[in-house]
Amino acid sequence: MSFSFSKQEKLKSRKTIELLFQKGNSITQYPLKLYYLPVDKDQEVRVKAAVSVPKRNFKRAADRNRIKRLLREAYRLNKHLIFNNIEGNFAFLILYLGKDLPPYDEVEKSMQGVFKKLVNKF
Numbered sequence: 001m002s003f004s005f006s007k008q009e010k011l012k013s014r015k016t017i018e019l020l021f022q023k024g025n026s027i028t029q030y031p032l033k034l035y036y037l038p039v040d041k042d043q044e045v046r047v048k049a050a051v052s053v054p055k056r057n058f059k060r061a062a063d064r065n066r067i068k069r070l071l072r073e074a075y076r077l078n079k080h081l082i083f084n085n086i087e088g089n090f091a092f093l094i095l096y097l098g099k100d101l102p103p104y105d106e107v108e109k110s111m112q113g114v115f116k117k118l119v120n121k122f
Contacts, residue, residue: 005076011050011091020093027121029113031098031106032071036118037091047082049075049092057099067096070104074111081115086122 011017016039024037039048051071053064071094082090094111096102 003076003080005049005072005079006045008045009048011048011093016048016091017050017093020091024091024093027114027117028097029110029117031096031102032110032114033095033097034114034118035093035095039089039091041089043089046088047079047090047092049079049094051075051094051096053096063101067101067107070102070107071096071111073104074108078108078111078115081112081119085119 016037020035020037024035027034027036051068053067053071055064058064058067075094094114
């Protein structure tokens with residue numbers, strides 16, 4: 001299992017992101033919310049993921065970027081929890097719900113909790 005977050009794994013499609021919010025399911029483990037949606041089998045990777053931090057809660061771009069960096073790092077190091085335990089292809093959007101800058105260990109613990117809840121659903 002590689003601990004990378006390559007270009008192919010990044011979710012960039014506007015259509016897919018809109019579908020995630022419209023038809024996707026969600027799991028919440030404060031301060032994270034994971035939107036997920038099963039997608040077609042013809043992808044080159046099993047999971048495509050994106051991260052988001054609302055501008056409403058963090059006015060400074062530097063703060064939003066720092067949190068997004070923490071989210072991507074926690075995803076990268078814990079994605080093996082998903083890859084080893086679920087079948088099929090998915091699109092993920094990880095949304096940060098908190099109102100203050102988190103420490104990394106809080107983000108990682110929450111990411112692991114979200115992934116465990118997801119695995120238990122499948």
